[in-house]
Amino acid sequence: MDGLDGDSAAEVAIATSADPGGVPVISLSGELDSSNVDELQRGIADTVGRVPERLVFDLSDLRFMDSAAIAILVGVAAKVETVQLRNPSPIVRRIVEVTGLSDVLRIEP
Amino acid sequence: MRSMESEGDPGGSRMPSRIALTALLIGLIVTAVLAVICVNLYDQNENRLLRLRARELGLVLTATVPSTQTPLAFAAELAETTDGSAQKFRAFVAPYVGAGKQFESISLWRVAPAGASLTAGVVGTTPLLASLPAEAREFFRRGRHTDLLNVTGILGTENPSLGFSYKAPGANPKFVVYAEKRLPKDRRSALESDSAFSDLNYALYLGRTQNTSSLLVTSLSHLPATGRRASDVEAFGDSSLTLVVTPRGSLGGSFFRSLPWIVAIAGLLISLAAALLTDRLVQRRRRAETLADALDRVAGENQRMYAEQRSIAETLQHALLPSAMPEVEGLTISASYFPASAGIDVGGDWYDVVTTGEGRVLVVIGDVSGHGLLAATTMASLRHATLAYAAEDPDPVRVLTKLSDYVNQGPHDYFATMLCAIIDLRDSSLTMASAGHPPPLLMAGGHGHYLDVRPGVPIGVRRARAYTSSAVTVAPDSTLVAFTDGLVERRGEVIDAGLDRLRILAGGQALPVEDLVERLASDLASDDHHDDTAILIVRWTD
Numbered sequence: 001m002d003g004l005d006g007d008s009a010a011e012v013a014i015a016t017s018a019d020p021g022g023v024p025v026i027s028l029s030g031e032l033d034s035s036n037v038d039e040l041q042r043g044i045a046d047t048v049g050r051v052p053e054r055l056v057f058d059l060s061d062l063r064f065m066d067s068a069a070i071a072i073l074v075g076v077a078a079k080v081e082t083v084q085l086r087n088p089s090p091i092v093r094r095i096v097e098v099t100g101l102s103d104v105l106r107i108e109p
Numbered sequence: 110m111r112s113m114e115s116e117g118d119p120g121g122s123r124m125p126s127r128i129a130l131t132a133l134l135i136g137l138i139v140t141a142v143l144a145v146i147c148v149n150l151y152d153q154n155e156n157r158l159l160r161l162r163a164r165e166l167g168l169v170l171t172a173t174v175p176s177t178q179t180p181l182a183f184a185a186e187l188a189e190t191t192d193g194s195a196q197k198f199r200a201f202v203a204p205y206v207g208a209g210k211q212f213e214s215i216s217l218w219r220v221a222p223a224g225a226s227l228t229a230g231v232v233g234t235t236p237l238l239a240s241l242p243a244e245a246r247e248f249f250r251r252g253r254h255t256d257l258l259n260v261t262g263i264l265g266t267e268n269p270s271l272g273f274s275y276k277a278p279g280a281n282p283k284f285v286v287y288a289e290k291r292l293p294k295d296r297r298s299a300l301e302s303d304s305a306f307s308d309l310n311y312a313l314y315l316g317r318t319q320n321t322s323s324l325l326v327t328s329l330s331h332l333p334a335t336g337r338r339a340s341d342v343e344a345f346g347d348s349s350l351t352l353v354v355t356p357r358g359s360l361g362g363s364f365f366r367s368l369p370w371i372v373a374i375a376g377l378l379i380s381l382a383a384a385l386l387t388d389r390l391v392q393r394r395r396r397a398e399t400l401a402d403a404l405d406r407v408a409g410e411n412q413r414m415y416a417e418q419r420s421i422a423e424t425l426q427h428a429l430l431p432s433a434m435p436e437v438e439g440l441t442i443s444a445s446y447f448p449a450s451a452g453i454d455v456g457g458d459w460y461d462v463v464t465t466g467e468g469r470v471l472v473v474i475g476d477v478s479g480h481g482l483l484a485a486t487t488m489a490s491l492r493h494a495t496l497a498y499a500a501e502d503p504d505p506v507r508v509l510t511k512l513s514d515y516v517n518q519g520p521h522d523y524f525a526t527m528l529c530a531i532i533d534l535r536d537s538s539l540t541m542a543s544a545g546h547p548p549p550l551l552m553a554g555g556h557g558h559y560l561d562v563r564p565g566v567p568i569g570v571r572r573a574r575a576y577t578s579s580a581v582t583v584a585p586d587s588t589l590v591a592f593t594d595g596l597v598e599r600r601g602e603v604i605d606a607g608l609d610r611l612r613i614l615a616g617g618q619a620l621p622v623e624d625l626v627e628r629l630a631s632d633l634a635s636d637d638h639h640d641d642t643a644i645l646i647v648r649w650t651d
Contacts, residue, residue, distance in 0.1 A: 010600065033600055034480065034640065064601050066640070067526070067594055071478035074524050074570050091603045098604055099526055099545035100564030103573040 010036050010064070014043035023054045025086075029061030032069035040072050048076050055080045056108075059088040070095055070105075077104045084108050126395070129388030136380025140373055147369035151361065152337075158360035159309075159339040166306055167341035167352050170313070174345060178258045180205045181215070181275035181286045188217050188230070188284040189277040198230035205288075206233040213270060213291040218249060220276075220285050225249035228284075236289050237263050238272055251347070252276060252285050258346030262315045262323060263289070269296060271315070271325065273346065298326045308358060310334070314351040317342055329355070422455040423448055426641075429489045434462050437470055439534045443622040444645040447630045449480075449595070456641030457484030457525070458593045459492050465503040468534040473499075474645050475527035475546070476593040478567075487523055491516075491568065495529075505529035505542035509565065509576045513544065516569045524569035528562070528591055532583075532647065539589070540580040544568045547597060547604070550590040550612055551583070557590075557616045559608060588622070588648045590615055595642030596633050607633075622646045 010031035017025050024047050032040055047055065055076065059065070065088075077083040085096065086108045096105050184202050191197045195217065202215040216239075217230030224246050227239050238245045241263070252259040252274040259274040269292040276282040312327035312334055314320065319333060319340070338355045359366035426446055434442040444460045457477025465471050473495055477488045491512065498511045508529050516525075528546040532539055541549070541560065545567035548559040565576040583589075590611070597607030614632055618625055626644050634642040 031600065066598055066600065067476070067478060071524055074478075074567070075522055078571065091601075094604050095598075098547055098564060100543065100566050101545060101570065104566055104570055 012036055012039060012043075012062075014040065016044075016047050019056065023056055024050075024052050025056045025058050027058040027061070031064040032062065033064065033066040034068035037068045037072055040069060044072075044076065048079060051079055053080070054082045054084070056084045056086050057105075058086045059092055060086065062092060063089060065092045065095060067095065067099065070099060070101065073105055074101060077101075082106065125384070125388045126391040128391055129384045132387045133380050133384035136376065136383050140376025140380055143376060144369045144373040147372050151365055151369060154361050154365065155337060155356065155359065156339070159337060159354060159356055162306070162309055162356075162360065163339040163341040163352055163354045166309065166311065166354060167343040167350070169306075170350055170352065171343045171345070174258060177211070177273055177288075177290075178275060178346070180211070181258070181273060181288055182277075184215065184217070184286040185275050185277040185282070185284060188286065189279075189282065193217060193219060193228055193230065193284055195229040199232050202232050202286075202288075211290070212288040215286065215288040218274075218285045218287055219283060220249050220253050221283075222253075225252075225285065233289075236272075236287060237266060237268065237270055238287065238289070248272065248274065249285055252287075253282060255347050259285075260315070260346040260348040262325065264292075264315075264322060264324070267294075269294065292325055296324055296326050297330075298328055308356060308360060309354045310357055311355075312353040314353070315345075315348060317349055317351055319351055319353060325350075425485060426455050429485060429492070430459055431461055435464055435470075437462075437464060437534075439650055440470065440532070441622050441648045441650055442646070443626045444643065445626050445630065447595070447634050447642045447644070449641045455482060455485040456480050457488040457523075458595065458641050458643035459488045460591070460643050460645040461492060461496065462645070462647070463496065463499060465499065465531075469503060470532040470534070470647075471499050471503045471508075472530045472532060472589075472591065472645065472647060473527065474591040474593065474643060475525050475568075476595075476643070477525040478523050480641070484523065487525070491525055491527075495527075503531055504578075505531055505540060506576045506578045509542050509544050509568065513566075513568050513572060513576075517571060521569055524567040526567045526594070530589075530591070532589075537583050537585075537649070538580055539583050540578050542576045542578045544576065545570070547592065547594055547608070549592075550608075550615060551581070551587055552590065552616055553584045553587040555616055555619075557612045559612070583649055585649055585651060588615075588625075588646060590625075590629070591645045591647075592629075593641070593643045595640035596629065596644060598640060622648050 010033045012028060012030040012032050015027040019025050026044050026047055057073065073083065084106045088107060093107060096102055096107060180202065184198060187201055188198055198217050205211045206215050212233065214233030214236050216236045217228045218225045219228050238248065248261050253276065256278060261272040263270045263272055271290045271292060272287065274285045274287045276285045310328045312329055312332055313325045314323045315325050316323050321332060334353050334355045336355055338353055341352045343350050426448065430446055434444060442462050446458060448456060457479060459475050461473040463471050475491060477484045477491065494512055494515055495508060498508045509527065526546040527544040528541060528549060530539055530541040541562045543562045543564040545564050548562045550557045551560050560581060562579050563577050565574065566572050597611055598604055599607055611633060615629060618628060620628060626646055629644055630642065
């Protein structure tokens, strides 16, 4: 399994900041799957709860994200007008494409 | 969980274990036996020692007889040869008489068969016997006929004394020498601490009986002697001395006296320690056994519950899924659901194959996000809604659109990917629409490719764009493999890698559809997959 222990929970770090335009940026690093999506849900609840017009997920350091994590982002997209994914890895980029979410989770280079 | 009433109470007040009590009891019994043996041995030893001491003391007393007898014997000889010369007699015996000397008085008596009379030969105080004519007559009558030291006790008087007489050898002596020895007034004698017999109390009686009236001297404050005692009778002139001794302490030494106590106390302590140790060990073992039992039970319980829940989950899942694929001429169809390899959650994967008339078959496969009962019930409701909409109009785009509108009209916090396809057997066409679902694999002639289906947003996500359909013409003997992402998605790799793996594996197989479903699942989804998986395979037959 590519050197990954399938039984261990994935680990993710969540940091919140804002870009110069005042748009909240949630930076995710590590890995996200069904074993730790609750952590993501809790980690972004405050930021999402303020219902900003735009929200950026910076995925530069996120190696992997499965459909369970995508579901959380989709849930965010249901509340926030525009959700952008900044610099996602090819893995994440393909998941977004395959699940037809390119219109909902806009990928920035 | 069963209650644990049988486990006892490891803390708090508890009864000592039976084996510990047994150990204590055995220890105490052994201790008691040893102590009793010690007491008996000590007793026997003390008695034996006391008898030896009494005998020794008796011999010492006997040894004093010559020292009493000898001066008197010589004085008697002298009196016989000097015909009772008072002057010579007095000169001879004077060194033996007086304070600190052997005798209180020595006197010379003239004896005849009729009686005895005191001569002028008197040294020291006037003999007490002189004032007791009846006793004197009896005493000298005896004294005339014995060659032994003649002994009498003058004990009932103010100055209790012992009287000794001795005559010169011969049948008809004319003289008898008489000496008196004063006894202490109360007949009590303090023991000399440096004496060889300082470890004894004694009572000395004249004669063979131990009457108070015949007591000569004692170191005891109360008579008769009580407790451990020994007596010895020794000849003393023509009479005898009876000696009674009691030990003042332990003759064998204080260690031997203490030995029974030492044995008892040491035994008691050892027994208690052994019992405590035994108890501790028993408790420790019991606790370890209890703990091991409890762990075993909990582990067994967990295993059972896990298996039970997993089985419940699987049962529920299978109840929510179609029990059999429809029989359709020209097609063989097989589908199966594979729960995640770990965990007990039900999942949200589903599939359906329904004939819609006019040679058309609707194939649906979907995946509700998340796990658990909510995902499963959401799946069930989506599945039935899909069937309802398909009954109205099986066109894939319209089914997905109606389903999307239905879900989006109310609040919800899930989404579902879904592939909807219509197989038309009349013109061998396959028309599909996807709501964010991975594309199906179509295999023909040993080669497979993923069908180009433009995915719309998953059901439950606001649409910015309408769902679109795409259609292909299917060659005979083609095989369609539809699946959920559990089959191809692995942590740490692009989904395309999983798709390629599936394509290559499926392309190399020439198996009946049922076996192909199992092969794909066992090769791709069985090792350590965290997501549940559904696989649906349709093969066009001639």
